[in-house]
Amino acid sequence: MLKTAIIGGSGYTGGELLRLLLYHTEVEISAITSEKSVGNVAQLFPNLKEKTDLCFEKNNPALISKKADFIFLCLPHCAAMDSAKAYLKHGKKVVDLSADFRLKDYKVYEKWYKEKHTAKALLKDAVYGLPELYRDKIKKAVLVANPGCYPTSAILAIAPLLKSKWAKGVDLPIIIDSKSGVSGAGRGAEAAYLFTEANESVRAYKIGTHRHTPEIEQELSKAANKNIRVSFTPHLIPMNRGILSTIYIKKAINAELLLDHYKNFYENEPFVRVLDSGALPDTKNVRGSNICEIGIVEDKRIGMTVIVSAIDNLVKGASGQAIQNMHIMQGCEEGCGLNLLPIFP
Numbered sequence: 071m072l073k074t075a076i077i078g079g080s081g082y083t084g085g086e087l088l089r090l091l092l093y094h095t096e097v098e099i100s101a102i103t104s105e106k107s108v109g110n111v112a113q114l115f116p117n118l119k120e121k122t123d124l125c126f127e128k129n130n131p132a133l134i135s136k137k138a139d140f141i142f143l144c145l146p147h148c149a150a151m152d153s154a155k156a157y158l159k160h161g162k163k164v165v166d167l168s169a170d171f172r173l174k175d176y177k178v179y180e181k182w183y184k185e186k187h188t189a190k191a192l193l194k195d196a197v198y199g200l201p202e203l204y205r206d207k208i209k210k211a212v213l214v215a216n217p218g219c220y221p222t223s224a225i226l227a228i229a230p231l232l233k234s235k236w237a238k239g240v241d242l243p244i245i246i247d248s249k250s251g252v253s254g255a256g257r258g259a260e261a262a263y264l265f266t267e268a269n270e271s272v273r274a275y276k277i278g279t280h281r282h283t284p285e286i287e288q289e290l291s292k293a294a295n296k297n298i299r300v301s302f303t304p305h306l307i308p309m310n311r312g313i314l315s316t317i318y319i320k321k322a323i324n325a326e327l328l329l330d331h332y333k334n335f336y337e338n339e340p341f342v343r344v345l346d347s348g349a350l351p352d353t354k355n356v357r358g359s360n361i362c363e364i365g366i367v368e369d370k371r372i373g374m375t376v377i378v379s380a381i382d383n384l385v386k387g388a389s390g391q392a393i394q395n396m397h398i399m400q401g402c403e404e405g406c407g408l409n410l411l412p413i414f415p
């Protein structure tokens with residue numbers, strides 16, 4: 071059994087890791103941390119009542135390293151970098167769910183996150199944890215930067231196009247219109263995410279300034295082998311989980327041919343489902359699962375192609391993908407414990 075620890079386990083991604091790992095046949099959770107909460111984890115996660123004896127403890131890398139060999143960091147950005155440094159020093163493998171190691175250039179991180187990067191030396195060896203693009207590098211990594219939820223939905227939907235013959239002549243910027251459920255903001259209460267503020271309402275936010283923008287541009291530029299710019303607009307919608315991204319490509323491409331290309335591209339990928347012509351993704355078809363659904367439509371009349379993707383932000387957009395990365399780093403079967411059927415309705 072692989073002994074794992076969940077650092078920052080009282081939040082939504084930590085809770086989702088618990089849900090997914092408690093009955094994992096190859097993994098044992100040997101520590102879970104919170105700085106504010108004490109006692110049995112089920113007091114904070116009532117869905118786990120009587121399912122575990124795990125209790126919260128403080129994040130003490132020296133102590134936790136004695137109990138666990140694989141570390142999930144579920145901390146806010148900036149709080150994760152020092153923990154990553156400490157656990158790596160103790161010889162542990164780390165998947166960091168925060169943004170601290172996603173951007174290769176620390177100056178870009180410092181500009182967008184408005185914080186000093188205190189673990190710059192780790193950036194060059196940190197591997198961006200999108201298995202569909204970086205599986206071989208993830209296999210050898212000791213530090214994996216788990217992708218952001220919006221970037222996962224956008225990059226999986228756009229990268230195959232940028233790596234194809236149709237990339238030529240795509241006008242920039244690519245327009246990404248994404249909608250996220252409220253759990254994307256984490257468990258920390260802020261007035262904007264209260265039921266009374268978010269329910270019965272849809273709002274755009276951080277247009278052109280959202281911190282996932284440079285991450286999406288970094289990865290799409292690598293895929294295209296040239297500089298890619300995106301216009302990224304996130305929206306908050308009144309549902310618990312899920313992200314739907316609608317992507318506008320300024321070039322008409324035959325949807326059937328492009329779908330064939332996507333199906334080939336993702337042929338051996340267990341967690342990407344490319345839909346047949348005419349079908350479109352829906353967040354309820356992926357909720358609770360590690361699947362990303364992708365659909366494509368050509369809008370011939372105005373010479374555009376529209377790509378739509380759907381994920382569960384807490385699973386393929388966070389904790390499920392983190393477990394997928396752990397499996398790859400450990401040489402385990404990738405789908406172990408992750409072949410979850412979507413919750414329906």
Ligand SMILES: NC(=O)c1ccc[n+]([C@@H]2O[C@H](COP(=O)([O-])OP(=O)(O)OC[C@H]3O[C@@H](n4cnc5c(N)ncnc54)[C@H](OP(=O)(O)O)[C@@H]3O)[C@@H](O)[C@H]2O)c1
Nearest residue numbers: 078079080081082083104105106146147168254256257388
């Ligand atoms: N929510 C999503 O859909 C999603 C998707 C992809 C990636 N992420 C990223 O994953 C990370 C965790 O997200 P989340 O949604 O789980 O957040 P969350 O619900 O707010 O939980 C954050 C966790 O970090 C702990 N924490 C907060 N401030 C801390 C500090 N200064 N030092 C140490 N621990 C601290 C909290 O524990 P205590 O306060 O109890 O100590 C809590 O356990 C974030 O970096 C987020 O950006 C989230």
